[in-house]
Amino acid sequence: MSGAVILHVAANVSEWTSRHHSLTFAAAPETSWLERAPLLARDALTGLLPESLRWFANSLIGIGVILGAFGLLFAYLTLAERKILGRIQNRPGPNRTGWFGLLQPFADAVKALTKEDIVPHAADHVLHFLAPVVLVALSLMGFAVIPFGRELIAVELDAAVLYFFAAGAATELAVFMAGWASHNKYSLLAAMRALAQLISYELPLLLSFVPVVTLAGTLSTTQIVAAQAGWTAGFIPHWYVLTPWGLAGFLIFMVAALAESNRSPFDLPEAESELIAGHLTEYSGFKYALFFMAEYFGMCALSAMAVTLFLGGWQAPCAFLEWIPSYAWFAIKLLTLLLGFIWIRATLPRLRMDQLTRLAWKFLVPLALINLGNAAFWSLTASWTGPLQLARWAIALLVVIGPFVVLGRTLSTGVGPRTYRYAT
Amino acid sequence: MNLTLAIISVLILGSAAVAVSLRNLIHSALLLIASWAGVAVFYLWAGAEFVAFAQLLVYVGAISMIVLFAVLLTRHSRSELTVAAPALSRAIAAILAGGAVFCVLASAVLKTDFAARPAAAVPPTITVRELGTQLMLSHSAAVLVVGVLLTVALLGAIVLAASDDSKKGDAP
Numbered sequence: 001m002s003g004a005v006i007l008h009v010a011a012n013v014s015e016w017t018s019r020h021h022s023l024t025f026a027a028a029p030e031t032s033w034l035e036r037a038p039l040l041a042r043d044a045l046t047g048l049l050p051e052s053l054r055w056f057a058n059s060l061i062g063i064g065v066i067l068g069a070f071g072l073l074f075a076y077l078t079l080a081e082r083k084i085l086g087r088i089q090n091r092p093g094p095n096r097t098g099w100f101g102l103l104q105p106f107a108d109a110v111k112a113l114t115k116e117d118i119v120p121h122a123a124d125h126v127l128h129f130l131a132p133v134v135l136v137a138l139s140l141m142g143f144a145v146i147p148f149g150r151e152l153i154a155v156e157l158d159a160a161v162l163y164f165f166a167a168g169a170a171t172e173l174a175v176f177m178a179g180w181a182s183h184n185k186y187s188l189l190a191a192m193r194a195l196a197q198l199i200s201y202e203l204p205l206l207l208s209f210v211p212v213v214t215l216a217g218t219l220s221t222t223q224i225v226a227a228q229a230g231w232t233a234g235f236i237p238h239w240y241v242l243t244p245w246g247l248a249g250f251l252i253f254m255v256a257a258l259a260e261s262n263r264s265p266f267d268l269p270e271a272e273s274e275l276i277a278g279h280l281t282e283y284s285g286f287k288y289a290l291f292f293m294a295e296y297f298g299m300c301a302l303s304a305m306a307v308t309l310f311l312g313g314w315q316a317p318c319a320f321l322e323w324i325p326s327y328a329w330f331a332i333k334l335l336t337l338l339l340g341f342i343w344i345r346a347t348l349p350r351l352r353m354d355q356l357t358r359l360a361w362k363f364l365v366p367l368a369l370i371n372l373g374n375a376a377f378w379s380l381t382a383s384w385t386g387p388l389q390l391a392r393w394a395i396a397l398l399v400v401i402g403p404f405v406v407l408g409r410t411l412s413t414g415v416g417p418r419t420y421r422y423a424t
Numbered sequence: 425m426n427l428t429l430a431i432i433s434v435l436i437l438g439s440a441a442v443a444v445s446l447r448n449l450i451h452s453a454l455l456l457i458a459s460w461a462g463v464a465v466f467y468l469w470a471g472a473e474f475v476a477f478a479q480l481l482v483y484v485g486a487i488s489m490i491v492l493f494a495v496l497l498t499r500h501s502r503s504e505l506t507v508a509a510p511a512l513s514r515a516i517a518a519i520l521a522g523g524a525v526f527c528v529l530a531s532a533v534l535k536t537d538f539a540a541r542p543a544a545a546v547p548p549t550i551t552v553r554e555l556g557t558q559l560m561l562s563h564s565a566a567v568l569v570v571g572v573l574l575t576v577a578l579l580g581a582i583v584l585a586a587s588d589d590s591k592k593g594d595a596p
Contacts, residue, residue: 127454158474158551159473159474159552162477162478162481163477166480166481166485167480169480169481169484169485169486170484170485172485172488173454173457173484173488173489176489176492180450180496188496192493192496195489195493199489202485217553218552218553219474219552
């Protein structure tokens, strides 16, 4: 009975995957051996299994590779962050565990695992336990629709971008659960503050990618990457970030992504020194580590999405560099963005709560809305050529820069530089 | 096929039933959100990908926050989070609201002529583009009405929140 049911479900799922997931491995003739290496390795491995189980093994391998790769990336990102922050602050950073501190992440993991897990007596035990689990699970879901290479995508969906942001929006629930279940009024207040921030920045985040969807005419991530293919004169890529509306959208997206992943300068929800880690106050040991794991996963997922939407995904920047495999280009772009995140953390001071919400509602949301109109103008004038092309660029640039300067000036009048009596 | 549907409906109905029976408002709200997520899974099962993700984005991401904020901002202490004992007026209101929803759904189900359409071998899928054209052309009036309704609700909420402030007087 159960075997029949499993077979039945398997038939359903394989039918579903064959509809949604392009199982065609017939790579284009010009793709090199290196390009196809990951898929060839996977097929060699699953080729040992009977035909009916292959789709299942393929999915499992996809999940395993994503978990392993981003787990390792998380581990070494924490090390890179500590090393780079250290160098920027003129100190060496961790350098005692292994060569140059290379084993530090594993030492940290052992420390987090062996720490005592303290749960407050009055806490809501089920929700207190569920919050970090839900957070990590939801922040991992976004990776499913990111095209890491020419044919490396776990699930190909028609509404992939929407799926990504739906999974991201649900993480707010985990923050609330963490704050409420702790039975600590400071945790609850901090959770409300964190939610106010997450909800405020959700809006510019969602509005900033709408131009990309409009111009590409699709919500599928693979087709958005495909729409950015090609070069002008062989070395100017057709990435969306190199258009006026794309640049504005990319910058708004990155600021909102910083805030959504609770990174400095928007790390109010978990400011350790001032707010005793906010909604994480009552968490300890491995659960605390899980929250940070989720934060890094969210940061990686949002950066990967930014690469996909604005930086051409796995496309090479120049025609003659195309021999480097697509996944390597994706990794280079992703790591560049992540290092940018770390650099920003080391450079910018933290924002106050009112400044943070003001930035979102009065500055980023209007700019994102204007950018939407700009993208509409860009798509309507796609047929302009010759001198009209210059006019198109000038108008689009003006629509980006003009509101930025005007809004910035009006919002900062009267706020002026602050003088501190004892600190000068 | 039917087993999946059974699991999904148990998830939806079970979490909704437990949400109703619990006395703790926050637990009820979280289970209600689980029920909404179950509805999204049902849409996914039925092949309506876009609607499923929109359901997740709107209900699990946004409306859940409104519910939780409303609960937390209107109760002053944790002891108030438990629901009061059942009363006749609440029962009547619940029956009226539930009955109205049931009538709408029942009339929709009864009006649909299931037999007229042959069962397709592959469940029909609709792309985002088709959905957008449908919404913007043939159903544009409905979209506009819903938009106006939401705007009125938003303005009403602002008016309610603002009038609360003026009642306190001009004490600092």
